[in-house]
Amino acid sequence: MSLMVAVSTSVAVIGVAAAINLGAAVQNKKTLQGISDAAALQAEKTVQAAQASASTTMSQSDIAALAQTTVQSYVAANTPAGSTVPDIQVAYTSLSTYSGNVTVTLSRKTSLFMSGVLPGGGIPVSVTSTATMTLGNSYIQIIFLVDISNSMGIGGTPADISALENSSAQCAFACHDPNGYRGSCTKKSSSNFFGLPPCNTRVTAQQAGINLKIDYVNQAIQTFMAQLVDYSNKDQNNITASITTYGTTIQQIQAPTTDIAAATSVASTIDLETAVPMPILGYTRTSDALNTIAGQLTNVGQGESENSQRTYVIFISDGAQDIYSTANSYQHIVTVNYQAACNTLKQMGVTLLSVWVPYYPIYGSQQYNTLIAPLPTTGTGSMEGAMQACATSSDYYFEADDGPAIKNALTSSLSSIVTSSGLRLIK
Numbered sequence: 144m145s146l147m148v149a150v151s152t153s154v155a156v157i158g159v160a161a162a163i164n165l166g167a168a169v170q171n172k173k174t175l176q177g178i179s180d181a182a183a184l185q186a187e188k189t190v191q192a193a194q195a196s197a198s199t200t201m202s203q204s205d206i207a208a209l210a211q212t213t214v215q216s217y218v219a220a221n222t223p224a225g226s227t228v229p230d231i232q233v234a235y236t237s238l239s240t241y242s243g244n245v246t247v248t249l250s251r252k253t254s255l256f257m258s259g260v261l262p263g264g265g266i267p268v269s270v271t272s273t274a275t276m277t278l279g280n281s282y283i284q285i286i287f288l289v290d291i292s293n294s295m296g297i298g299g300t301p302a303d304i305s306a307l308e309n310s311s312a313q314c315a316f317a318c319h320d321p322n323g324y325r326g327s328c329t330k331k332s333s334s335n336f337f338g339l340p341p342c343n344t345r346v347t348a349q350q351a352g353i354n355l356k357i358d359y360v361n362q363a364i365q366t367f368m369a370q371l372v373d374y375s376n377k378d379q380n381n382i383t384a385s386i387t388t389y390g391t392t393i394q395q396i397q398a399p400t401t402d403i404a405a406a407t408s409v410a411s412t413i414d415l416e417t418a419v420p421m422p423i424l425g426y427t428r429t430s431d432a433l434n435t436i437a438g439q440l441t442n443v444g445q446g447e448s449e450n451s452q453r454t455y456v457i458f459i460s461d462g463a464q465d466i467y468s469t470a471n472s473y474q475h476i477v478t479v480n481y482q483a484a485c486n487t488l489k490q491m492g493v494t495l496l497s498v499w500v501p502y503y504p505i506y507g508s509q510q511y512n513t514l515i516a517p518l519p520t521t522g523t524g525s526m527e528g529a530m531q532a533c534a535t536s537s538d539y540y541f542e543a544d545d546g547p548a549i550k551n552a553l554t555s556s557l558s559s560i561v562t563s564s565g566l567r568l569i570k
Contacts, residue, residue, distance in 0.1 A: 175229060175249045176270045178221050180568055183247040183274035186213040186233070188562055191276045194241050195370075195558040196551070207235040210245050218249065227251060238277060241373045242561075244569070246273040273570045277374060281446040281564045283453040284383045284399060285371070287364060288436055290460035290500075291416045292390035292427040295357040296345060297503050299546030304503070306353050307344070345415055356500055359546035360459055361413045363553035368407040370554070374561050379403055383452070387439075389432035390416040391425045395439070426475070427465035433458070433484035443492045446564055453564045454493045457556055458485075458533060459549075461502040462526025463515070477514045479529035489535055496559065497534035498541045498552045502526055 190210050194201055211233045222228045229251035237243040250269040298304035348355055368384065375382050384406040386397040397409040418425050436456060444451025468476035488495055502515060519525040527542070534540035539559055541552035 171251065171266075172268045172270060174223065174226075175251060175268060176272070178218055178229075179247050179249045179270045179272040180274075181221070182214045182217040182249075183245050183272040184566060184568065185217050186210045186245040186247070187274040187276050187566060189213045190235070190243070190245065191241070191561060191566075192558055195554050200240060203235070203237060206237070206243070207233075210235045214245075214247050238275075239373045241370055242275070242277045242565075244273050244275045246271065271570065272568060275567060275569050276561055276565050281453060282381045282444075282449055282451065283446060283455065283560070283564050284385070284442070285560065286399075286436060286440075286454070286456045287384070287386045287410075288432055288456055288458045288460075289360060289364075289386065289388045289413060290390065290427060290429070291357060291388045291413065292463075292465065293415055293418060293425050294427070294461055294463065294465075294502060295360070295500070296348075296355050296415045298348075299354040299356050299359045299549070301545070303353050303355065303546070306351060307348055310344075310347050310351050310353070354546055355415070356461075356546065356549065357413065357415050359549040360500075361411060363550040364410040364413065365407050366550065367553045367557050368403050368410060370557055372403050374557070374565060375403075386410060386413070387432065387436060388413060388416070389429070389435075390427055392416065393428060393432050393435050425465075426467065427460075427463055429460065429464040430481040430484045433481055433488060437484070437487050437491060440488075440491060440493070454491075455496060455560050456488055456493050457496045457498065457553075458530075459498045459500065460530065461500050462530045463502055465514070471513055473510055473514060475514055477518065479518070479524060479526055482529060482532055485533035493535075494539060494560075494563065495533055495535045496539045496541070496556045497530045498543055498549070498556065499527060499530035500549060501542070501544050 186209075190206055190213070193209055194206070214233045215231055218231055219228055229249040232248040232250075234246045235243055236246070248269065248271045250267065252267050298307045345355075347353075364386070371382065371384070372379060379401055381401075382403070383399040383401050384397070384403060385395065385399040386406065386409060387393065387395045396412070397406050400406055416425060440454065442450050442452050443454045446453040462479060463477050464479060464481050465475055465477045467474060470476055485495060504511065504516075520527070522528050531537075531540050539556075541555055543549040543552040
């Protein structure tokens with residue numbers, strides 16, 4: 144009788160141990176899956192950021208190595224204390240120049256309860272996660288809002304500024320003034336410029352091969368469009384792009400289109416607006432431009448369909464709002480009072496990316512001293528602060544104080560869009 148009781152007890156204990164071990168294996172798999180998913184997403188983000196910022200195309204071996212080290216670091220850092228770090232396998236599959244999949248496989252044996260009684264050295268558990276970074280499966284619309292006022296006509300780099308100042312224009316700004324409202328480039332001792340050739344310093348800059356801020360914006364948007372095609376994994380039907388420029392006038396130069404090549408062609412035409420007669424020369428109607436975008440937008444959503452599209456506005460400006468005023472003889476007043484318009488867009492569900500291209504000081508200019516200098520240089524009330532406040536978050540704010548930085552800012556903007564709308568687990 145005692146033997147039967149002992150046997151029955153042993154069977155019961157083994158059954159309990161088996162149940163405990165099975166539960167431990169299930170929990171182990173759940174834990175590994177969470178680590179695997181997060182590691183794959185982290186690696187995909189890291190790889191994508193590296194590709195976007197690289198000056199040349201990264202080799203597949205370099206990408207794979209970066210994915211491997213990222214996953215290994217993440218898994219090691221996130222394996223629970225007291226647990227064995229799992230075996231790791233990482234694979235990278237390229238989909239295009241700038242996009243691909245990272246696949247992570249984690250394997251580990253679950254330690255057995257009563258391992259001396261039960262057969263085997265542990266229950267093997269293996270999980271796999273694949274993360275991708277492509278835009279083709281998400282509906283998105285991207286709207287460029289570009290400041291083309293003549294303050295964007297300053298040289299795009301310190302060398303460009305110096306070259307422009309030393310050109311026949313002898314001015315840091317290359318105003319697009321074919322009618323000669325600002326006078327003549329021909330120098331006379333008298334202040335009377337009447338009858339002399341107009342001073343269209345925009346043409347002066349072009350002829351001298353001097354790149355202005357607006358030229359770098361033009362080039363950066365074209366590069367953005369080319370990369371957008373690549374990230375869409377050759378499926379552009381779910382992606383629309385449009386371009387609106389503003390200064391004295393507000394104009395949608397590219398209506399929403401899925402033809403990214405056409406949008407790229409239009410981007411190549413972005414240039415300074417033509418100056419209007421003295422004393423005005425031109426305004427920068429920032430609030431009106433932002434509100435115009437809000438009035439045109441439709442189908443803002445989460446990206447599930449044509450009627451619910453993730454919506455991104457890329458706002459490129461020096462941060463000044465320059466509007467009509469009778470407060471001074473210049474008939475201008477410069478403010479940063481466009482936050483309400485930015486908030487309207489964000490409340491609509493728009494992700495607002497703010498690219499600030501700082502307004503350079505013009506020392507010795509009475510007009511600059513009257514209109515611009517009174518503004519704070521940082522914080523509340525400054526152009527910098529206003530552009531920061533307009534962005535949806537700090538992740539969507541970019542400062543670009545010269546031409547190369549403008550290109551980098553647009554690359555980072557695309558990276559942010561891809562991460563927010565294109566990064567996902569696919570298995």
